[in-house]
Amino acid sequence: MKKAVVALAFVLAHFFSRLCAASEGLDVPEALERKVPLDGLTGLSRFFASTYNDNLTLYAVICTVIMAIVGIVIAYGTDVILKAMGMEVHKIEHKE
Amino acid sequence: METGGGMFDIFLPIAGIHFNALILLAIGFAVGVLGGFFGVGGAWVVTPALNIFGFNMAYAIGTDLAHIFGKSIVATKKHGKMGNVDVKMGLVSILGSVLGVEVGARTVMWLTAKGEHVVGPVVRYSYMVMLFGLGFYMLYDYLTKDKRAAAKAAAAATMPPGQVPEKKYWNIPPMLSFPTSGVRISFWTIMGVFFLTGWLSGFLGVGGGFIRMPALIYLVGCPTAIAVGTDLFSVVFTGAWGCFTYAAKGRVEIVAALIMLVGASVGAQIGVTAVKYIHGYGIRLLFAIMVLLAGASVALKQFDVGKAAAYLVMCSALAMCLVIMVQMARGFMKERAEKAAGPGASAHK
Numbered sequence: 001m002k003k004a005v006v007a008l009a010f011v012l013a014h015f016f017s018r019l020c021a022a023s024e025g026l027d028v029p030e031a032l033e034r035k036v037p038l039d040g041l042t043g044l045s046r047f048f049a050s051t052y053n054d055n056l057t058l059y060a061v062i063c064t065v066i067m068a069i070v071g072i073v074i075a076y077g078t079d080v081i082l083k084a085m086g087m088e089v090h091k092i093e094h095k096e
Numbered sequence: 097m098e099t100g101g102g103m104f105d106i107f108l109p110i111a112g113i114h115f116n117a118l119i120l121l122a123i124g125f126a127v128g129v130l131g132g133f134f135g136v137g138g139a140w141v142v143t144p145a146l147n148i149f150g151f152n153m154a155y156a157i158g159t160d161l162a163h164i165f166g167k168s169i170v171a172t173k174k175h176g177k178m179g180n181v182d183v184k185m186g187l188v189s190i191l192g193s194v195l196g197v198e199v200g201a202r203t204v205m206w207l208t209a210k211g212e213h214v215v216g217p218v219v220r221y222s223y224m225v226m227l228f229g230l231g232f233y234m235l236y237d238y239l240t241k242d243k244r245a246a247a248k249a250a251a252a253a254t255m256p257p258g259q260v261p262e263k264k265y266w267n268i269p270p271m272l273s274f275p276t277s278g279v280r281i282s283f284w285t286i287m288g289v290f291f292l293t294g295w296l297s298g299f300l301g302v303g304g305g306f307i308r309m310p311a312l313i314y315l316v317g318c319p320t321a322i323a324v325g326t327d328l329f330s331v332v333f334t335g336a337w338g339c340f341t342y343a344a345k346g347r348v349e350i351v352a353a354l355i356m357l358v359g360a361s362v363g364a365q366i367g368v369t370a371v372k373y374i375h376g377y378g379i380r381l382l383f384a385i386m387v388l389l390a391g392a393s394v395a396l397k398q399f400d401v402g403k404a405a406a407y408l409v410m411c412s413a414l415a416m417c418l419v420i421m422v423q424m425a426r427g428f429m430k431e432r433a434e435k436a437a438g439p440g441a442s443a444h445k
Contacts (some may be wrong), residue, residue: 034346036109047351048107060343063350065161067339069168070354074361079173082365089369091179095321096376 111155112347119149124163124356128363129417132171133325133370134383136305137164137331140390141413142356145315155349162353164303165335167360172328174368178371180325181319182276189308190331191332197295203299220398223300227391230310234384237314238377277318277326289315303338306387313380316403320376363417370420373427386416 036049053057082088104117123145127138139160146156175181207215268282293311297304305327312323342348371379389412396405 036112039108044287045107045109045351052110052346056344056346059346060340060348063162063348063353064165064336064340066350067166067353067357068336070357071166071361072173074166074357075170075173078170078365079177081325089174089178089372091177092146092372093323094179094321094376096320 106351108349108352109345111151111159111352113150115150115352117355120352120355121298121359122166124359125363126358126413126417127168128171128365128369129268129361129370129420130173130363130366130386130413131164131167131328131331131421132364133324133374133379134306134367134386135175135309135327135331137161137168137303137335138305138413139164139303140306140393141409144393145410145413146352148406148410151352153350154347158345159349159353160346160357161338161342162348162350163356164331164359166340166353166357167364168328168331168335170361171364171368172332174365175325175371177327178321178325178368178372179276180371182274182322182326183329185274185277185279185312185316185318186266186326186329188272188286189290189312189313189326190333192290193294193297193304193308193330196291196296197298197304199291200295200298200300201296217237219300220394223302224391224394224398226300226307227387227394230307231384231388231391234310234380234387238381238384241377260387277316277322278423279317281316286316293360303331303334306390309383320379321371324379326373366421370424372426373431374420374423378423381414386412
């Protein structure tokens with residue numbers, strides 16, 4: 001199983017690097033050079049907008065990590081809430 | 097059409113537009129129900145919906161992929177708890193699909209080299225053939241299920257006691273076992289299936305959830321609920337990559353994606369729970385209807401009625417959500433009534 005995971009990681013890394021290379025020509029320069037006006041922005045919106053302006057790769061990492069964290073928190077959070085409400089799900093029988 | 101001026105109006109700085117947060121929650125909720133129930137990302141619903149309400153198409157795709165990533169984590173976790181995720185199968189599917197996507201993308205590039213007038217119609221017509229073919233096949237499968245079950249029972253009855261009908265498989269070694277799905281299959285068969293679904297995904301430029309889910313049922317032999325959960329597990333990885341690559345190109349409106357994720361998470365809870373009450377063939381029937389409606393929407397787009405196509409997809413998605421929720425509520429009430437009547441009541445049925 002470990003070998004399969006390592007092989008999968010290798011193939012994915014290769015595929016993604018190829019995709020990056022292939023998608024370079026698809027970038028629209030105006031979209032990459034676009035700056036978001038920061039006037040009137042506060043809090044999280046300002047943070048996201050300034051990161052977007054300064055470093056798009058960092059913005060991409062932040063977006064991916066935030067979506068993963070929020071997804072995990074909601075997944076486990078709802079589990080706890082539903083359990084407390086007596087609506088916990090269990091393994092089901094697979095009927096066709 | 098930009099939604100602005102209302103009580104729930106918010107400014108989305110990256111996309112540079114004002115948008116109603118309730119609409120974002122509602123879109124997220126609807127696609128959460130569908131995604132959790134069918135095991136698909138749902139980009140074919142969200143992207144046109146966001147576009148109709150004022151998102152630029154590039155931001156609509158990127159924001160959609162970001163929210164799909166978060167939502168698929170929520171839905172996969174719940175499907176996992178219900179025993180619907182075959183992790184080993186999911187990992188093998190990613191491996192085969194990745195290779196297929198690469199070849200699919202190269203096929204498109206080869207067609208592009210022949211001219212834009214070739215690639216556009218070829219991809220669109222292939223998409224339509226694929227959606228209508230899949231939809232009608234699943235509908236036929238549903239309508240003839242009783243007839244096939246009766247024929248199978250009749251064949252079994254004519255056999256000597258103890259003998260079971262022979263199954264035809266390509267047993268080319270190495271053989272792989274997937275205990276969660278109850279499937280033992282040749283490595284080459286399964287890689288071939290996922291290579292094909294990946295190729296279609298890369299060729300048609302879609303996430304591929306709606307291709308993988310039926311492939312897991314009809315070509316690999318997974319139970320429907322496991323096909324749904326395992327497909328969602330694969331969507332976690334494709335969604336993560338989609339979120340990253342679109343954000344790196346400046347096309348993800350993260351505030352909108354987060355709001356949609358909240359709605360989608362609630363919807364996904366309903367969609368996944370509905371799998372408990374609507375069994376295999378019921379899921380297949382609803383999926384067939386949804387795929388046929390998506391095919392009709394692509395056909396409308398091909399004939400330059402883009403706005404009507406987007407509205408058709410949105411209305412179909414909302415109607416399907418309603419059907420799923422009603423079916424789930426009926427199943428829940430029935431289960432509660434059976435529990436209240438005591439264990440003996442269901443045994444006497």
